[in-house]
Amino acid sequence: MSLIVTGSIGIDTIETPQGKADDVVGGSSIYFAGAASFFTPVRLVGAVGEDFPAEMEAMFTSFKGEAVDTAGLERRTGSKTFRWHGKYHENMNIRDTLAVELNVLIEDLPPVPDHFKDSRYVFLACTAPSNQLQLLEQFPKRQLVVMDTIDLYIKQDAENLAKVIAAVDGVIVNDDEAKLITGEQNVVIAGQKIVAMGPLFAVIKKGEHGAIVFHRDGSIAALPAFPADKVIDPTGAGDSFAGGMMGYLASQNAKSFDIETLKKAAGYGTAVASHTIEDFSVGRLQQITRANLDTRLDQFANMVRIE
Amino acid sequence: MSLIVTGSIGIDTIETPQGKADDVVGGSSIYFAGAASFFTPVRLVGAVGEDFPAEMEAMFTSFKGEAVDTAGLERRTGSKTFRWHGKYHENMNIRDTLAVELNVLIEDLPPVPDHFKDSRYVFLACTAPSNQLQLLEQFPKRQLVVMDTIDLYIKQDAENLAKVIAAVDGVIVNDDEAKLITGEQNVVIAGQKIVAMGPLFAVIKKGEHGAIVFHRDGSIAALPAFPADKVIDPTGAGDSFAGGMMGYLASQNAKSFDIETLKKAAGYGTAVASHTIEDFSVGRLQQITRANLDTRLDQFANMVRIE
Numbered sequence: 157m158s159l160i161v162t163g164s165i166g167i168d169t170i171e172t173p174q175g176k177a178d179d180v181v182g183g184s185s186i187y188f189a190g191a192a193s194f195f196t197p198v199r200l201v202g203a204v205g206e207d208f209p210a211e212m213e214a215m216f217t218s219f220k221g222e223a224v225d226t227a228g229l230e231r232r233t234g235s236k237t238f239r240w241h242g243k244y245h246e247n248m249n250i251r252d253t254l255a256v257e258l259n260v261l262i263e264d265l266p267p268v269p270d271h272f273k274d275s276r277y278v279f280l281a282c283t284a285p286s287n288q289l290q291l292l293e294q295f296p297k298r299q300l301v302v303m304d305t306i307d308l309y310i311k312q313d314a315e316n317l318a319k320v321i322a323a324v325d326g327v328i329v330n331d332d333e334a335k336l337i338t339g340e341q342n343v344v345i346a347g348q349k350i351v352a353m354g355p356l357f358a359v360i361k362k363g364e365h366g367a368i369v370f371h372r373d374g375s376i377a378a379l380p381a382f383p384a385d386k387v388i389d390p391t392g393a394g395d396s397f398a399g400g401m402m403g404y405l406a407s408q409n410a411k412s413f414d415i416e417t418l419k420k421a422a423g424y425g426t427a428v429a430s431h432t433i434e435d436f437s438v439g440r441l442q443q444i445t446r447a448n449l450d451t452r453l454d455q456f457a458n459m460v461r462i463e
Numbered sequence: 464m465s466l467i468v469t470g471s472i473g474i475d476t477i478e479t480p481q482g483k484a485d486d487v488v489g490g491s492s493i494y495f496a497g498a499a500s501f502f503t504p505v506r507l508v509g510a511v512g513e514d515f516p517a518e519m520e521a522m523f524t525s526f527k528g529e530a531v532d533t534a535g536l537e538r539r540t541g542s543k544t545f546r547w548h549g550k551y552h553e554n555m556n557i558r559d560t561l562a563v564e565l566n567v568l569i570e571d572l573p574p575v576p577d578h579f580k581d582s583r584y585v586f587l588a589c590t591a592p593s594n595q596l597q598l599l600e601q602f603p604k605r606q607l608v609v610m611d612t613i614d615l616y617i618k619q620d621a622e623n624l625a626k627v628i629a630a631v632d633g634v635i636v637n638d639d640e641a642k643l644i645t646g647e648q649n650v651v652i653a654g655q656k657i658v659a660m661g662p663l664f665a666v667i668k669k670g671e672h673g674a675i676v677f678h679r680d681g682s683i684a685a686l687p688a689f690p691a692d693k694v695i696d697p698t699g700a701g702d703s704f705a706g707g708m709m710g711y712l713a714s715q716n717a718k719s720f721d722i723e724t725l726k727k728a729a730g731y732g733t734a735v736a737s738h739t740i741e742d743f744s745v746g747r748l749q750q751i752t753r754a755n756l757d758t759r760l761d762q763f764a765n766m767v768r769i770e
Contacts, residue, residue, distance in 0.1 A: 173648070246648050341480070341553050344692040365672035366687050378766045380673050380685040385651040416770060423769040453769070459685045462730040462764040463723060 158197040159406040163281025166238035180437035187392035191399030193221035196406040201228035203266040205236035230266040277406035285316035302326035322354035377419035382430035400428030427452040465504040466713040470588025473545035487744035494699035498706030498735040500528035508535035510573040512543035537573040584713035592623035609633035629661035684726035689737035707735030734759040
């Protein structure tokens, strides 16, 4: 079942202790779409400026998975593409944003192509909560909607954010965002409070420390990160996790999910993210196949299984 | 098979966002001994000053597990007990030491009672590496020796520390210590480098983010922490983890262990630590039984198992 993703597309310059990559494709959408495409066809909605190189556009269809339909990729005349320049510390959990130009990201949302409007699986990447509510209405056949957000929107528009959380089926955020949404320092209580706001499930991502999944029925799944001895560039790991997780859920074509299915989905998210960080940008995601992900999920499952 | 532990015994004053506890029993030994005693008889070697209250001494035998033999607890005339006053931040991963008095900890090591010298399972809690080497020699029948250390000793005496690591079977340290020992920022590589120094296994503890176990055969186990919605006092969680882990290994009475056994042992360590943090000092450890730990290990195993 195809999955639609709305989110940022950008041009990144990334510095890590392992090297530097200038002007490479970035943004949450490319990681999410690439990751999800190993499991299900993906539909993309996003805007770039007229400076966006054709070869970067081709990247969206360069993954060895299901098709990524880029009919919703709008190249906007007179606008410039979102750009980000980040530098990671020796401890790659910490990064500094050296430069950011929002550009097209703060303009109007790109239109959703008509043939995307029957989408049943919808990922609302972080935009303003009012935009997320507006986007939601465009998918009347939606079965499962999952959202992301960032601290800016939590602080700026908590009221509409609460409406989005109540309207979606899943929330995927990091630990700081979960604490900010709920005013709760304990991530377990924070996760439970998010679920109490309405969705079927919440996932709290903890970067290199894994993730916790909270189900409305009270059950919890805990996943460490995949123990990675090769970390070249952590950019996009969280978006890859979300893409892998939701891609797997969409491939199951169900309306609701139990904790076991969500846990396996988060396991696939972990497997994709563990590949993403092995190279700059989407370099590694362009090389792998679903078989690599199945192998890594097996390894991961063995590493965590307590008999 | 009985397990001997050498380590600190102290009087703590602890402040957390949940409250304050004045002058309660602390130090690595009490947590380790309590945790291990749910699995195997424990022998204790440690020194306190003449100010150590009799009711705190009685705490060592207050757990509902196997016996803790305190014949090696020396009450030293003219000396004062180790004292620590710590305060945890709102984010309980961070704490400040407000006051510390090493007192008896920087005097001579307490003697090992003769009837402890046949011990086969030995835990060398953190003292100076030269002391650890000296202690090791006192247990000629040792089958499995596990050690801990702290940043002070890693910086102060790396040469002897390397000798201790080469001489023991297991190393249990936290992530910062592992990075410091190996000069490696990536914890997975750091763990592999520690194992390359000689031991059968290394465990890197990551506080509220779980632990990673590295085996000499190249296999790895990854455990998240138990998702805890009630954290009153994190003091002693790491020592409880080590005690639960090693207590379980000692109960297996084997000379060597594969990754599956080490992972289950780390699971028990996680189960004990998840109880320790539910109350100040050893308050919660005094209430629980082995059955509570079996139940929690089952819950934990279900939370992490990916089918």
